[in-house]
Amino acid sequence: MADDFVVVKDLHKSFKDFKAVNGVSFTIAKGEVFGLLGPNGAGKTTTIRMLSTVLEADSGDITIGGYSVKKNAEAVRTLIGVCPQELALYEDLSALDNMVFFGHMSGLEGKAAHDQAMKNLKLMGLEDRAKGKIAKYSGGMKRRINLAVALMGNPKLLFLDEPTVGIDPQSRNNIFENIKALQKQGLTVLYTTHYMEEADRLCQRVAVMDGGKIIAMDTPYNLKKKIGPPDKTTLEDVFLNLTGRSLRD
Amino acid sequence: MKRALIITLNEVKLYLQDKGDLAFGLLLPILTFALMFGAFGGDTLFTADATIVNEDTGVYSQQLIQQIDDVDGVTVKLLSAEEADAKLDRSDILLALYISSDFSDTLMAGEPAQLTFKQRGNGGTGGQILASIIRGVAEQINQQFQVYNGVKVAVADYNIPDGTIQVVVLSVVEGEQQQPTVGVTEEITGGSSEFINQYLPGIITMYVLFSLSLSAMTIVEERKRGTLERLLTTRLSVGELFFGKFISIIARGFIQTLILLLLSYAVFQMFTPLSFLACLVVSIVFTAAAAAIGMIIASISRTESAANWIAIVVTMFMVMVGNTFFQSAPGSAMETISKFSINTYANEAYTALITQSGSLGDTWFQLVILMGVAVVGLIISRLIFRAVPGGNK
Ligand SMILES: Nc1ncnc2c1ncn2[C@@H]1O[C@H](COP(=O)(O)OP(=O)(O)OP(=O)(O)O)[C@@H](O)[C@H]1O
Ligand SMILES: [Mg+2]
Numbered sequence: 001m002a003d004d005f006v007v008v009k010d011l012h013k014s015f016k017d018f019k020a021v022n023g024v025s026f027t028i029a030k031g032e033v034f035g036l037l038g039p040n041g042a043g044k045t046t047t048i049r050m051l052s053t054v055l056e057a058d059s060g061d062i063t064i065g066g067y068s069v070k071k072n073a074e075a076v077r078t079l080i081g082v083c084p085q086e087l088a089l090y091e092d093l094s095a096l097d098n099m100v101f102f103g104h105m106s107g108l109e110g111k112a113a114h115d116q117a118m119k120n121l122k123l124m125g126l127e128d129r130a131k132g133k134i135a136k137y138s139g140g141m142k143r144r145i146n147l148a149v150a151l152m153g154n155p156k157l158l159f160l161d162e163p164t165v166g167i168d169p170q171s172r173n174n175i176f177e178n179i180k181a182l183q184k185q186g187l188t189v190l191y192t193t194h195y196m197e198e199a200d201r202l203c204q205r206v207a208v209m210d211g212g213k214i215i216a217m218d219t220p221y222n223l224k225k226k227i228g229p230p231d232k233t234t235l236e237d238v239f240l241n242l243t244g245r246s247l248r249d
Numbered sequence: 250m251k252r253a254l255i256i257t258l259n260e261v262k263l264y265l266q267d268k269g270d271l272a273f274g275l276l277l278p279i280l281t282f283a284l285m286f287g288a289f290g291g292d293t294l295f296t297a298d299a300t301i302v303n304e305d306t307g308v309y310s311q312q313l314i315q316q317i318d319d320v321d322g323v324t325v326k327l328l329s330a331e332e333a334d335a336k337l338d339r340s341d342i343l344l345a346l347y348i349s350s351d352f353s354d355t356l357m358a359g360e361p362a363q364l365t366f367k368q369r370g371n372g373g374t375g376g377q378i379l380a381s382i383i384r385g386v387a388e389q390i391n392q393q394f395q396v397y398n399g400v401k402v403a404v405a406d407y408n409i410p411d412g413t414i415q416v417v418v419l420s421v422v423e424g425e426q427q428q429p430t431v432g433v434t435e436e437i438t439g440g441s442s443e444f445i446n447q448y449l450p451g452i453i454t455m456y457v458l459f460s461l462s463l464s465a466m467t468i469v470e471e472r473k474r475g476t477l478e479r480l481l482t483t484r485l486s487v488g489e490l491f492f493g494k495f496i497s498i499i500a501r502g503f504i505q506t507l508i509l510l511l512l513s514y515a516v517f518q519m520f521t522p523l524s525f526l527a528c529l530v531v532s533i534v535f536t537a538a539a540a541a542i543g544m545i546i547a548s549i550s551r552t553e554s555a556a557n558w559i560a561i562v563v564t565m566f567m568v569m570v571g572n573t574f575f576q577s578a579p580g581s582a583m584e585t586i587s588k589f590s591i592n593t594y595a596n597e598a599y600t601a602l603i604t605q606s607g608s609l610g611d612t613w614f615q616l617v618i619l620m621g622v623a624v625v626g627l628i629i630s631r632l633i634f635r636a637v638p639g640g641n642k
Contacts, residue, residue, distance in 0.1 A: 052482045074484070082482045088475030090259075092266040104255045105483035133266075153483075 005030040005157060005188045006051070011060035013046055020046045022212035024060075028157075033179065033189040035199040035220075037239060038209035039248040044192045045085055047209075048159050051190070052082045065156060078107060081155030083147045085162050085192075091135040095126060095145050098134060099152055106153025113152070120148040123178055140167035147175060157188045164198060176202060196235035206235070210243045252485050256493025257500070260467075264501065274501065278508040281452060286516060296322040297375045299383065300345040302333045307353020309362075309390070314348075316386045323382060337369055344368040344376030346383055359398050361391075393422045449513055450599030451573045453506055453528075454592050457536050458564045460502035464543025465560035467494045468634075469553050491548075491631050495540055502536035503529075519603060527602050527609040531616065535595040538619040541626025542591070548634035567592045594618045 006028035013021040021043040028034040036044045049055040051062055053073040062069040065079045089098050096117055103113030121127045124144040134142060147163050160179075164172045179189060179202060193199055199206050200220045207217040216223060216238075224233040227241050265271060299317055303310050318325040328336070333345040347365040355362040364387055366372070366380055397418045404414065471477040480490060510528055514520045520528065543560065550556035567573075570583065571592025577583035587593045598615040601607035609616075 049478075054478050054481050077482060077484055080482060082479060084475060084479060086475045088479040090263060090474070090476060092263055093259075097262065101255065101259050102479070102483065105252060105480060105485045107484050149479075 003029050005032075005065055006034075006190070007061070007063040008047075008051070009061040011047065011050060011062065012058045013043075013050060013055065014058055019212050021050070021057075024209070024212070024214055026207050026214060026217060028188055028190060029204075030188055031183060031186050032205065033183055033191055033203045035203035035206035036190060036192045036209060037194075037196070037199055037206050037235075038192075039243050041248050042209040043212040044209055045161055048082075048161050048190065048192070052080055052159050053077055079156045080159065081106070081150040081153065081157070082159045083150035083161060083163050085165075087142055087146050089134050089142065089145060089149065092133060094131045094133055095121060095137070095148075096130040098145065099149055102149045103152040106155070108153050116152060116154075120151050123151075124148045125174060140171040143167050144171060144175065147178075151182070155187070157190070158182070160189060160191045162192055162194065164193060164195065172198075196239055200235045208239060208242050216242050250489070250492075253489040253493035253496070256485070256490055257497040260494060260497035261500065264497075274505060275508065278456065278505045279512070281456075282509055282512040282516075285448070285452065285513075296324075297379050298324050298326045298342075299379055300326050300328055300333055300336070300342050301348065302328055302330045302345060303348045304330065304350040305348050305352040306350070307357070309353040309356045310348045313352075313386060313390055316389065317383055320382055320386070323379065333367070337367060340369055343370065344372040344379060346380075356394060359394075389422075393418065396422060449519065449603060450596045453509060453532060453599060454535075454571070454573050454595055455568070456505050456509060457502055457532065457539050457595065458567060458592075459505070460498050460536050461539040461543040461546075461564055461567075462557070462560040463501065464494065464498045464540045465546035465550065465556045466553065467498070467544075468547040469550050469556045472551075473553065487634060488631055491544060491627065491634070494547075495537075495544055495627055498540040498543065499533065499536050502540065503533055506532040506536070521606075523608070524602050524606065527612070528599065530609060531595065531598045531602065531612060531619075534616055534619045534623065535591065535598075537623035538591045538595075538626065541623045541630065544630035545626055545633070548630045566590065572596050591619060591622055 004027040006026075008027070009025050011021055011024040012019070024043070024047055026034070036047065038044050046055065050057045051064065051069065053069055053076055057070070064076045067075040067079070069076050090101070093101070096114075099117035099120060100113045103117055108116060118127060118130065121130050124147070126141060126144060126148070129137070129141065134145060137145065143163065143166065147160070150158060150160070164175055167175075176198075179191075183189065191199070191203060203220065205217065205219050206223065207214045208223075209215070220235050221230055223238045224230040224235065227233055227238055264274075301314060301317070303314060314325055314327070317323060328345070330347070333342070333347075336342045337345060345367050347367060349363065349365070352362050352364075364383070366383075368376055368380075371377065372380060397415060400418055401411065401414055468477065471480070481487075507529065510520075510525065510532070514525050542563065546556055546559045546563065550559060567590045570577075570587045571590030572587055573592050573596060577587050594615040598612035598619075601611045601615075602609075605611075
């Protein structure tokens with residue numbers, strides 16, 4: 001599709017003999033929020049790391065905004081913002097310092113970085129604590145800053161790897177509303193989560209991964225319809241139905 | 250390039266945030282310096298108060314006191330006999346000179362006059378030095394009288410007035426004192442110059458090697474924090490990241506050495522303004538070389554402890570074989586091995602500048618080697634760096 005902002009074709013990645021990602025293909029349309037679901041160890045983070053130019057794929061092709069990740073990673077980096085699964089912040093610095101710093105790294109100059117940092121902090125409801133050290137923040141506040149940093153530099157594509165882990169319903173709601181507002185402005189999002197109702201609420205389409213492969217991909221509605229009446233079935237039912245009940249590592 | 254400088258600024262910011270680290274980094278050179286000062290520093294001249302009890306009213310006691318007071322570093326304190334005795338009793342002073350009331354008259358009569366030292370115990374080291382200074386002065390006066398008396402006897406028949414003899418003798422003796430036939434000159438350079446000059450290069454060298462451990466840790470810290478991966482998804486290139494870190498470490502190492510050198514300059518007067526600047530230049534280049542080696546360690550270390558251990562081993566090697574505190578024998582195997590330590594070159598440069606009063610031009614060879622290590626080290630560190638196993642940046 002001409003409208004596809006992200007095109008992933010037959011992606012493979014092994015760590016030694018272990019196939020973490022084993023032939024993954026999908027597309028994300030411009031302005032779409034695409035959910036990547038799957039049990040622990042399914043290969044979601046590994047996929048995101050390859051898409052975000054950190055990890056090199058063993059084989060397969062990734063195109064983002066028309067640029068090949070393999071051939072033109074630099075151009076891809078100007079388009080993306082990443083909210084990693086683990087916090088990635090300078091704990092000894094203030095939220096503002098963190099955001100301004102990453103803003104500079106993402107191509108913002110001087111005052112523009114500061115202005116955007118303040119705007120994003122406001123978005124996250126943290127403007128009062130802008131000068132506070134991250135180390136003194138609560139877990140939920142750190143999560144919100146982790147996300148806010150990803151927004152610096154006006155990315156066109158956002159990778160959100162479990163952005164809502166360990167935060168209260170208020171903060172979660174705040175994050176949802178922000179994502180929806182950003183989507184309205186044309187932002188494309190790749191979203192991973194273990195909360196199925198989140199995916200149901202936010203994502204236009206979801207892919208369910210297991211064992212390094214995509215085992216189902218459709219709109220939440222269509223996926224639910226396949227296993228029961230869509231209004232009585234949850235995405236969680238779909239998930240358990242697809243991936244089974246055995247525990248993963 | 251701009252982003253590299255922002256990395257540097259961020260590093261500085263982080264450094265300033267960590268109060269403990271900051272205090273350690275800045276206080277350590279001052280502490281080292283205090284130790285150095287304790288070991289090598291102190292007064293360059295003997296100074297003491299000479300306690301004198303003068304019961305004589307004649308001119309010769311005045312002359313004696315004047316001459317004692319004229320000795321550099323000696324200040325005369327006149328006391329009455331009771332005061333002096335009391336002070337001696339309380340050990341406030343350890344030695345006092347007593348000039349008896351017949352001192353001038355006795356001398357005038359051409360007879361030997363007596364001076365008395367009263368002292369507690371051996372009078373203390375200061376007292377002994379003082380006593381010998383006073384003996385020296387008395388000896389001068391004594392000579393003066395002997396010459397005067399000898400001349401007076403010899404020319405007795407020519408009816409020359411005593412006053413004339415005295416003036417001539419005095420002027421000859423004084424002339425002799427000012428331009429002695431056997432001259433003794435003292436050369437005083439700042440502090441106990443020998444030791445400090447030998448040890449300062451070693452101490453600076455130790456400091457600069459902190460930069461090596463510091464830079465060895467920078468990438469691992471970033472990795473552990475998760476910020477390394479995050480940075481890799483931005484426009485920042487690894488080259489910029491490395492260069493920014495490299496500069497921040499040089500800046501930090503430089504500030505430490507600057508403190509050390511400034512204190513040495515102020516207290517030991519070891520430098521001329523020019524040699525001070527030359528030492529700073531050597532320090533920057535040396536720090537750059539150490540930081541570059543640290544960056545190589547940083548790029549191969551996956552964990553903090555790995556970075557730490559490799560840095561320690563490399564530092565130990567550099568110090569041990571690098572002629573840091575002792576010189577390896579010329580032509581020995583040790584001398585050959587020492588060529589592989591950047592310390593060798595830094596120490597050579599410092600020694601040339603500090604001990605041999607050389608100029609920067611005399612250290613060009615060492616500077617070129619150290620600069621080469623810095624540039625090549627930084628390039629190598631970048632080339633062998635892989636952000637993540639199987640990473641592409
Ligand atoms: N650097 C690595 N070296 C070795 N194995 C790895 C590495 N990174 C990931 N793996 C393995 O690859 C598999 C997929 O990991 P990944 O982090 O992508 O899973 P995930 O779907 O994000 O899981 P989670 O929901 O728990 O975050 C796991 O089995 C993991 O152990
Ligand atoms: Mg994950």
